[in-house]
Amino acid sequence: MTTASGSRGLILLAAGGTGGHLFPAQALAEVLIARGWRVDLVTDERGDRYGGRFPAEKMHIIPAATVRGGNPLTYLKTSWVLGIGVMRAWLLIGRLKPKVVVGFGGYPTLSPVIAASLPGFGGGGVKTIIHDQNAVMGRANRLLADRVDAVATSFPKVHMLGEKNAGKAVRTGAPVRAAVLDVVAPYDPPQPYGDFRLLVFGGSQGARIFSDVVPGAIARLDEAHRGRLVLVQQCREEDIERVRSAYEAIGIDAELAPFFSDLPQRIADAHLVVCRSGASTVAELAVIGRPAVLVPLPHAIDNDQLLNATALAQAKGGWLLPQPAFTPHRLAEELAARMDAPEMLANAAQAASAVGNPRAAETLADVVEALAEGRPMPAETAGASAA
Template identity: 45%
Template structure:
């Protein structure tokens, strides 16, 4: 197999948070002339947005909950998935396997280790996930989306590469567009979403919070809000009673266009959400999901909040009064909101897909290519070297 035309396997759990960056990497690798295959679960195989060129292989992957009685079945499923992945590797011959977290990634990465195939994991959140923690000692590189990642042991710092979180091409295309004009008497367009299923707390709190704004700001509101199907009628009535114009829906296919038009975002703090907000440069009021594993959504907010691009409110403190207070502070003057937008934009990592692809393609080259790489980044292994160093910033380089 030539170095210009290699095979790579991407393994990811079946949620958008895991698959969106996997799809972005697949597109970049395919653009470079490589062949890519996906290992996921049944949800991931059917998720919207999967590139047409990307074949999906569904493997069993056990889940390991709090009840030890379920662990035997989980281990059995993982071992079966590992056997199936090894058979796939025999025919597909990947140069490297890339995991994006979630239990479906586990069998593929275990198979890569046993087959002697280089493996990399990408962590989208600011806390290393369970599967990535389990595999950190086995993989050759750990790609991260944030400068500081909790639950990553210091002994693995030499494997760490800050690349960012790849986002959809249609969102990334908005990065060079200017922040929408916002004047003392112009509209204030607010976009409210709670992830793929909406969030009830946003439906309960945001309309009343917007209604508490000072009249000069309230009269200029134009709201777009995603709601759960069971909540939408009540939310519509609440906005109507407050005399606030609002467009509601359970799903917006043109979310990138709505993000482009928005002056302010209110919503959850998932990794993909923050990556898109910072890619485009939009101020935000973020409400981390309180039941997120290891409280990772709270830690996802820290970089952009510290930079001044967002405000973070714990759900227990997310009241109409607090919403009004934060919006009033952010939008009281046009320059205040524009400054927050620029701070958010500065936190974006628009080359994430390219930098991750550079890291991935640094593995599995010919012997001559490996010799060329040695020396430039020797602390991270001879199989990475200078080629990796060109794209991905390491913890040592950031200090």
């Protein structure tokens, strides 16, 4: 972990243990540390694997559980775990005395944000803000929205925000890490009959459907198209050998791995990306400015990935392909059409770049500092509203 030497005080960040929550938290941490603040992180056990890369002085693991209804025993267990988490977070906040607690979604944010609002030595007077990366507010953030001082959003209109919380909403955009900003470069469209660099990934855990569908789609391309492909694909560990065998059978030498630590660079290198449409993914595609075929996760309760993908597709920065239509035959058609249309790809790259916000982390840091120092919110953050 990076040890900060900031003297302006401590900002406590709280995020679920997936890349979708941790990456925007990391982006804010990088800016705050550069401005002289100290940063600690509260997350769950999953966040441990990001520990070496997250620029916090300390990482605090707090028990968390998904809030579900239905089974009374499950509800009691969840309430017990949440109660323990709130008490531990209350004691932690009392010891650390942060200026602001910032939540980035996921159930591990519940305990520290709730604890910050409790009276006594562990809370009371600690300012709180949540940031939601999606076009629809997540369930954990909806549970917290009524009690925080500010709600930062990535989109100008946010579903599930609620009219009563619109007055505390500030639009900052979706923060992206320095590793993303470092690779921003003009799009270099594919040359006719030249290499075509295709990147396929499915989120921090990979996505099995890409392992099921993409090899069959590549096999359906004609020999001329297949011969141009330079393919990089993220696969689950258990899927790699079968995917590699499928590609070897059709003469494709693909680079396969369960995780790419340099994913922003690989996005920048790609002519086309095929991926899910989580908020961080869409934000990074837009800031880097690369065209994508977006396949939203279909089982998300609030359809957040569908709304994220729709926003980028409506801006003409990518193409929405719902999972029921994501078949080898359909994907082969999409790939062939894009490979034969470099101007279309260049236009989509430009459109994606136009909706990206490379200053989102800076803007969110401005908001956090305003809360910490009792100043009015930055004027440029006005405009978020309930959809």
